[in-house]
Amino acid sequence: xxxxxxxxxxxxxxxxxxxxxxxxxxxxxxxxxxxxxxxxxxxxxxxxxxxxxxxxxxxxxxxxxxxxxxxxxxxxxxxxxxxxxxxxxxxxxxxxxxxxxxxxxxxxxxxxxxxxxxxxxxxxxxxxxxxxxxxxxxxxxxxxxxxxxxxxxxxxxxxxxxxxxxxxxxxxxxxxxxxxxxxxxxxxxxxxxxxxxxxxxxxxxxxxxxxxxxxxxxxxxxxxxxxxxxxxxxxxxxxxxxxxxxxxxxxxxxxxxxxxxxxxxxxxxxxxxxxxxxxxxxxxxxxxxxxxxxxxxxxxxxxxxxxxxxxxxxxxxxxxxxxxxxxxxxxxxxxxxxxxxxxxxxxxxxxxxxxxxxxxxxxxxxxxxxxxxxxxxxxxxxxxxxxxxxxxxx
Numbered sequence: 001x002x003x004x005x006x007x008x009x010x011x012x013x014x015x016x017x018x019x020x021x022x023x024x025x026x027x028x029x030x031x032x033x034x035x036x037x038x039x040x041x042x043x044x045x046x047x048x049x050x051x052x053x054x055x056x057x058x059x060x061x062x063x064x065x066x067x068x069x070x071x072x073x074x075x076x077x078x079x080x081x082x083x084x085x086x087x088x089x090x091x092x093x094x095x096x097x098x099x100x101x102x103x104x105x106x107x108x109x110x111x112x113x114x115x116x117x118x119x120x121x122x123x124x125x126x127x128x129x130x131x132x133x134x135x136x137x138x139x140x141x142x143x144x145x146x147x148x149x150x151x152x153x154x155x156x157x158x159x160x161x162x163x164x165x166x167x168x169x170x171x172x173x174x175x176x177x178x179x180x181x182x183x184x185x186x187x188x189x190x191x192x193x194x195x196x197x198x199x200x201x202x203x204x205x206x207x208x209x210x211x212x213x214x215x216x217x218x219x220x221x222x223x224x225x226x227x228x229x230x231x232x233x234x235x236x237x238x239x240x241x242x243x244x245x246x247x248x249x250x251x252x253x254x255x256x257x258x259x260x261x262x263x264x265x266x267x268x269x270x271x272x273x274x275x276x277x278x279x280x281x282x283x284x285x286x287x288x289x290x291x292x293x294x295x296x297x298x299x300x301x302x303x304x305x306x307x308x309x310x311x312x313x314x315x316x317x318x319x320x321x322x323x324x325x326x327x328x329x330x331x332x333x334x335x336x337x338x339x340x341x342x343x344x345x346x347x348x349x350x351x352x353x354x355x356x357x358x359x360x361x362x363x364x365x366x367x368x369x370x371x372x373x374x375x376x377x378x379x380x381x382x383x384x385x386x387x388x389x390x391x392x393x394x
Contacts, residue, residue, distance in 0.1 A: 006122060006123075015172045016079075016176070017141070017254065017258070018141070021251075022149055022166075024232070025150050028044070030090065030098060031044040034089075041233060043351065047099050048109060049106065049346040051102070051110070052339075052343040053340055053347050055110035057337065060114070060333065076180060080177070083166040087160075087164075087167050088101075113339050117319075118186055121328075133261035133263075134261065136312070136316065153165030207388065208386060209321060212379045213319075216280075216318030217315060221343075222348070224257075227291070227369070228304070229349070230356070232246050238361075252301055252304060253308045258308075264276065264317075268320055273321045277318060284311070284369060286310070287304075288370050290306060291303040291366035292363060
């Protein structure tokens with residue numbers, strides 16, 4: 001394994017996860033304070049995910065041209081600009097400017113999602129599942145640091161709530177940009193053998209395994225965004241819980257998203273990717289069941305913890321399954337399309353969260369995941385014997 005690459009990617013993931021937690025926790029709250037229309041309160045989160053979806057393919061093509069190292073470093077610079085713009089928007093109470101900040105943040109997120117692919121390309125094929133899960137472990141640090149930045153930074157600047165949190169993030173993103181300057185070439189980038197052109201994208205997309213991999217990623221990430229975006233609104237705005245209590249629930253959720261990465265890569269190797277994704281889908285179903293039971297902190301806590309674990313199993317599994325469907329030469333366009341579809345659906349889910357919460361409430365929102373996850377389980381059952389699932393990436 002290229003241990004230096006993996007270690008750098010872990011720290012980069014930590015910083016990106018910290019920023020994501022801050023934006024997820026504060027995005028809807030800041031949005032609600034800057035707009036008079038409560039249905040638009042989660043629009044900032046939607047802007048992040050929309051920008052991510054629209055940037056995924058250009059991000060993949062850019063890194064194909066200039067490499068992972070410079071691509072990731074440039075994305076970190078966009079994150080610095082994003083958080084500084086966010087702080088300014090709060091200072092001047094400008095909702096439109098805050099949306100611009102979220103769009104800039106979304107550009108970095110599009111590149112952040114490529115960390116796991118960079119990890120997969122930095123190791124031998126047999127180590128791909130554990131490399132993907134290892135890099136995601138960096139988010140555990142983000143789960144611990146993010147809520148601290150939210151709570152300690154909210155009053156850092158007098159009379160400008162939450163701007164201090166954004167300024168603190170800017171320092172971390174500058175450090176991230178510097179870190180990427182030391183990233184080595186991946187296995188594919190280091191190869192001296194000319195890569196074949198590979199198949200057309202339409203041929204790759206027609207593979208049943210590709211379809212199920214994308215379905216798993218779309219369902220796992222989309223439903224996670226839906227519930228996670230709605231939770232701060234439901235807890236703080238609707239139910240009146242404090243920001244500290246809300247941040248604690250988000251922290252537990254993010255830890256639950258990434259602590260399973262200690263074992264998920266190994267479990268995929270032992271149990272197979274289909275069983276792992278099925279376990280993730282079932283756990284996400286349990287999230288909906290718990291969420292339907294009530295509005296106490298305990299209900300929120302357990303629902304969000306199950307949401308995190310289910311996301312990890314389904315998302316790491318879907319990423320691993322995707323690597324089975326393309327060769328090294330085909331990786332950029334395949335990965336770019338997958339990320340576009342995943343984040344396109346997530347953008348819809350984040351905007352849907354605010355609308356559903358305003359008009360229908362938490363109970364109705366908890367019903368949405370159930371039919372989606374049933375479809376995922378059926379799809380996994382149908383492809384379980386595909387020969388492609390018994391091989392690794394080329």
